[in-house]
Amino acid sequence: MNSEPNIVDSGISDPSYRSATTQPFYWSVWREVWENRSIYVAPILVAVVVLFGFLVSTVGLPERRREVLLLDPVRTRAAIEVPYNMAAIMLILTGFVVGLFYCLDALYGERRDRSILFWKSLPVSDRTSVLSKATIPLIILPLVTFAIIVVTQLVMMLWTTVLLISHGMSPASTWSYVPLFRNSFVLLYGLGAIALWHAPIYGWALLISGWARRATFLWAILPFFAIAFFEKITFGTSHFASMLKDRLMGFAPTAFAFNMHSVDCPRLTPGTYLSSPGLWLGLIIAAVFIAAAIRLRRYRGPL
Numbered sequence: 001m002n003s004e005p006n007i008v009d010s011g012i013s014d015p016s017y018r019s020a021t022t023q024p025f026y027w028s029v030w031r032e033v034w035e036n037r038s039i040y041v042a043p044i045l046v047a048v049v050v051l052f053g054f055l056v057s058t059v060g061l062p063e064r065r066r067e068v069l070l071l072d073p074v075r076t077r078a079a080i081e082v083p084y085n086m087a088a089i090m091l092i093l094t095g096f097v098v099g100l101f102y103c104l105d106a107l108y109g110e111r112r113d114r115s116i117l118f119w120k121s122l123p124v125s126d127r128t129s130v131l132s133k134a135t136i137p138l139i140i141l142p143l144v145t146f147a148i149i150v151v152t153q154l155v156m157m158l159w160t161t162v163l164l165i166s167h168g169m170s171p172a173s174t175w176s177y178v179p180l181f182r183n184s185f186v187l188l189y190g191l192g193a194i195a196l197w198h199a200p201i202y203g204w205a206l207l208i209s210g211w212a213r214r215a216t217f218l219w220a221i222l223p224f225f226a227i228a229f230f231e232k233i234t235f236g237t238s239h240f241a242s243m244l245k246d247r248l249m250g251f252a253p254t255a256f257a258f259n260m261h262s263v264d265c266p267r268l269t270p271g272t273y274l275s276s277p278g279l280w281l282g283l284i285i286a287a288v289f290i291a292a293a294i295r296l297r298r299y300r301g302p303l
Contacts, residue, residue, distance in 0.1 A: 024124045028132035032106075033140060038098055040144050046094045047152045050087045054156050057083065061160065062167035069173060077177040084156060084178055088149050088187060095145035095191075096198065099137030103205035104216040106133040107297055111210075114302040126297045130206065134290055137202045142191040150184050189268055190255065197251035200282045203289030210296035250278060 033039055068079045107130070110116040119129065157178060161171035205220055212219045228241040252258075255273040256266040273279065 025128050025132055028124060028128055029135050029140065032132055032136050036102055036136070039102065039136060039141060040148075042098050043091055043094050043145055043148045046091055047087075047148050050090055050152060051155060054083055054087070055159065058159065058163055061163055062169055065164065065169065065173065076173075080174065080177045084153050084183075087152050087156065091145055091149050091152065092191070092194065095141050096194070099141045099198075099202060100205055101217075102136055102141075103133070103202045104209050104220060106136075106206060107210035107293065107300075108212060108216050109209075111300060111302050116297075116300075116302055127294050130210075130290060130294045130297055134202065134206060138195050138199060142195045146184075146188050146191050149187060150180070153178075153183070154180065186266070186268065189270070193251050193255040193273055196279060197247070197282060199286035200289065201247065203286035203293070206293040207289045207296070210293045210300060246278065247282065254279070 065080075068076055071079070110119060157174055157180065160174050164171045164174070205216075208216050208220045224240075224244060228238065228244070231237055231240050251273070254276040255269060257269050257272075258266050
C-alpha cells in the first residue's frame with residue numbers, strides 16, 4: 001500500500017523553507033537587471049564613445065607629454081589625469097541619468113503594460129518588489145559604473161603606454177601619476193558616497209513612478225521648479241534652489257578634502273561625510289518615499 005509523502009516533514013509547506021529556497025529578493029533584483037538592459041548597455045555605449053574620443057585626442061600625445069613633464073609635479077599630474085577624470089565624470093553622470101529614468105519607469109512601466117497583474121500573482125511581497133527596484137540605483141548601478149570606468153581607464157592607459165613606447169618614451173609617467181589601484185579605491189568610495197547622497201532623489205522618482213498615470217518625468221521635476229519659482233518671485237530668495245543644488249552635488253565637500261597644491265588630492269574624509277546631517281536627513285526622506293511607494297504599489301492597479 002502506497003503511502004503519501006510527508007510534505008510537512010520534508011519542509012516544503014514551511015514558509016521559511018520556501019523563502020530560503022526561492023530567495024525572492026535576490027531573484028527580484030536579477031529580474032530587474034535582466035529586464036532593464038540599459039543598466040549596463042548605456043554606460044558601455046558611453047564608454048565606447050569616450051574611448052573613441054580619447055583615441056582621436058592622442059594624436060600628438062608624445063610631444064605634449066614632453067612639455068607636460070617639464071612642469072611642477074602638481075601641474076604634471078593634473079594635466080596627465082585630465083582625460084581619465086573626464087572619462088570617469090562622463091560615466092558617473094551616465095549612471096545617475098540611467099538610475100533616475102529607471103526609477104521613473106520602475107513602477108509606472110509594470111502598470112502601463114499590465115505586467116503588475118502577473119507579478120502580484122507571485123508569492124513576492126510589494127515590499128520585496130519595491131526594495132529590489134531601489135537596489136538598482138543604490139547598489140547595482142554604482143558597481144556596474146565602477147567596473148566600466150576601471151576597464152575604460154585601463155584601456156586608455158594601455159593605449160597611452162603603447163603610443164609612448166612606439167615614440168621612444170617611457171610610459172612610467174602615466175602609471176605613476178595615474179595610480180590605477182589607488183584611483184579605483186577612491187572611485188569606489190566616491191560612487192558609494194554619491195549613491196547615498198542621491199538616495200532621496202531615487203526614492204522620489206520611485207514614488208512618482210508608482211503614483212503618476214502619465215508623464216512621470218514632468219511630475220517629478222515640475223513641483224520643484226514651481227516651488228523655486230514661487231520663492232524667487234515672492235520673497236526674492238533662492239534657498240530652495242540652493243537646497244536642490246546641494247542635494248545634487250553637496251556630497252563632494254563632505255566626502256573629500258580638496259587641496260589643489262597637493263599631489264595626493266583628493267583626500268578621503270569618510271568621518272566627515274558619515275557625520276553630515278545632510279546625509280542622514282536625505283536617507284530618512286528616501287526611506288519615507290520608498291515606504292510610500294511600497295504602499296502605493298499595494299493598492300495601485302494597471303493603467
